[in-house]
Amino acid sequence: MNGNSSTAGKPIRCKAAICRKAGDRLVIEEVIVAPPSRHELRIKIICTALCQSDVIFSKLVDPPAIYPRILGHEAIGVVESVGEDVTGVKPGDTVIPTFMSDCGDCADCHSEKSNLCSTLPFNITPYMPREDKTRFTDLNGNPLYHLFYISSFSEYTVVDKNYFVKIDPSFPPDRACLLSCGVATGVGAAWRTAEVEPGTTVAVFGLGTIGLAAAEGARLCGAKRIIGVDVNPDKFEMGKKFGLTDFVNPKTCGDKSVSEVILEMTNGGADYCFECVGMASLVEEAFACCRHGWGKTVVLGVDKPGTPLKFSSTDVLRGHKILTGALYGGLKAKRDVPILCKRYLDKELQLDEFVTHSVKFEEINKAFDLLEEGKSLRCVIWMDK
Numbered sequence: 001m002n003g004n005s006s007t008a009g010k011p012i013r014c015k016a017a018i019c020r021k022a023g024d025r026l027v028i029e030e031v032i033v034a035p036p037s038r039h040e041l042r043i044k045i046i047c048t049a050l051c052q053s054d055v056i057f058s059k060l061v062d063p064p065a066i067y068p069r070i071l072g073h074e075a076i077g078v079v080e081s082v083g084e085d086v087t088g089v090k091p092g093d094t095v096i097p098t099f100m101s102d103c104g105d106c107a108d109c110h111s112e113k114s115n116l117c118s119t120l121p122f123n124i125t126p127y128m129p130r131e132d133k134t135r136f137t138d139l140n141g142n143p144l145y146h147l148f149y150i151s152s153f154s155e156y157t158v159v160d161k162n163y164f165v166k167i168d169p170s171f172p173p174d175r176a177c178l179l180s181c182g183v184a185t186g187v188g189a190a191w192r193t194a195e196v197e198p199g200t201t202v203a204v205f206g207l208g209t210i211g212l213a214a215a216e217g218a219r220l221c222g223a224k225r226i227i228g229v230d231v232n233p234d235k236f237e238m239g240k241k242f243g244l245t246d247f248v249n250p251k252t253c254g255d256k257s258v259s260e261v262i263l264e265m266t267n268g269g270a271d272y273c274f275e276c277v278g279m280a281s282l283v284e285e286a287f288a289c290c291r292h293g294w295g296k297t298v299v300l301g302v303d304k305p306g307t308p309l310k311f312s313s314t315d316v317l318r319g320h321k322i323l324t325g326a327l328y329g330g331l332k333a334k335r336d337v338p339i340l341c342k343r344y345l346d347k348e349l350q351l352d353e354f355v356t357h358s359v360k361f362e363e364i365n366k367a368f369d370l371l372e373e374g375k376s377l378r379c380v381i382w383m384d385k
C-alpha cells in the first residue's frame with residue numbers, strides 16, 4: 001500500500017448519491033469505500049458531469065440493470081491512495097477516470113488503429129474490471145454496484161490503473177471532466193475515427209452533446225460544411241457555435257427521407273456521417289447519404305442490444321462506403337486526452353460552451369431534471385462547493 005494520507009489502506013466513510021430503484025430519484029447516503037486493491041487507485045472526486053447514459057441507467061429495468069447502484073462516469077479527481085502494482089501515479093496527482101481500458105501493452109493498445117484494449121475488453125458490469133466485486137458498501141454492509149468502472153457520484157471512488165489519465169492540476173476541472181465520456185467521444189469520432197479532412201462535408205444525426213461534439217471535432221479538423229439533423233429546430237442556433245452550417249429537420253422533409261434531402265443538398269452525399277442517437281433506422285439513413293466511393297459513417301448512438309441493420313448487399317458492393325462504430329470516439333485516453341487538453345488551452349477546442357449548468361452535490365437530481373427537460377448539455381456537479 002502506498003499513500004501519504006492518514007486514510008491510505010483504510011476504508012473511507014463518505015457521501016454518495018445512490019440509485020436504489022429503477023426510475024427513483026437519487027438519494028445521498030453515507031457509504032463505505034474500500035481501500036484500493038492491487039492494480040487500483042482511490043480517488044477523491046472534485047467534480048463530475050451528468051451524461052445521458054447515467055439517465056438511461058437510472059431507469060433501466062432489464063439487465064444490465066442492477067440496483068442499488070452508484071452512477072456517474074464523467075469526472076476528475078485527486079488520487080488519495082494507490083494499491084500494489086500501480087506505477088506512474090501517486091497520491092495528490094490529478095486524474096480523469098475513463099470507461100475504456102488503456103493497458104498500453106496488448107496488441108490493440110500497441111496498434112495505432114484500435115482503442116479496444118484486449119487485456120480488459122469493454123464490458124458493462126456492475127463490478128471492478130478484474131473481479132466480480134464492488135468497492136462500495138452501504139452502512140448495513142450491503143454492496144453498492146459500480147457503473148462503467150467509474151461511479152463518480154461519490155466523494156471517493158476506486159478505479160483500475162488501466163482506466164485513468166493523469167492531467168495537469170491547473171487545468172479547469174469542470175472542463176476536464178467532460179473528457180471522460182460524451183464530449184471526448186464526439187470530438188474523437190471526427191478526429192480519430194473518421195479522420196475528417198479539411199474542406200469536406202459532414203452530416204451529424206442527433207444534436208445532443210455527443211452530436212454537437214462530433215460537429216465540434218469536424219470543425220476542428222477543417223470541415224467546410226457541417227449539416228445537423230434533429231427534430232428540435234432550436235438545435236440549429238445552438239449548433240452554429242460548434243460549426244453547423246446547415247440544418248435538416250426530419251419533420252419538415254415532406255415526402256422525402258432525410259437521406260434523400262442530404263444527397264440533394266450535397267450533390268451526391270456527405271463525406272462523413274455520424275449517428276449520435278442510437279436508432280438503427282438512422283444508421284441506415286446516415287449510411288445511405290454518405291458519399292459512394294469513400295463515404296464513412298460512424299455509429300456513436302446506442303440502440304437496444306441485438307437490433308439488426310438492413311442493407312442491400314449489392315449497394316454495399318457497389319457503394320465502397322465504410323461503416324464503423326467508435327466507443328469513446330476511438331480515443332486512446334493516455335495518448336489523446338492530453339492533446340485535447342492542450343488544444344483547449346490553445347483556444348482551438350471549445351469545451352466551455354458545453355457546460356450549460358452547474359450544481360452542488362446535494363442538488364444532483366436537478367442535473368437529471370435539466371438534462372431530461374432538454375435544458376442542459378452538460379451540468380457539472382461539484383462535490384465540495
Ligand SMILES: [Zn+2]
Pocket residue numbers: 101102103104105106107108109116117118119120
Ligand atoms: Zn490493452
Ligand SMILES: [Zn+2]
Pocket residue numbers: 051052053054073181182
Ligand atoms: Zn457517457
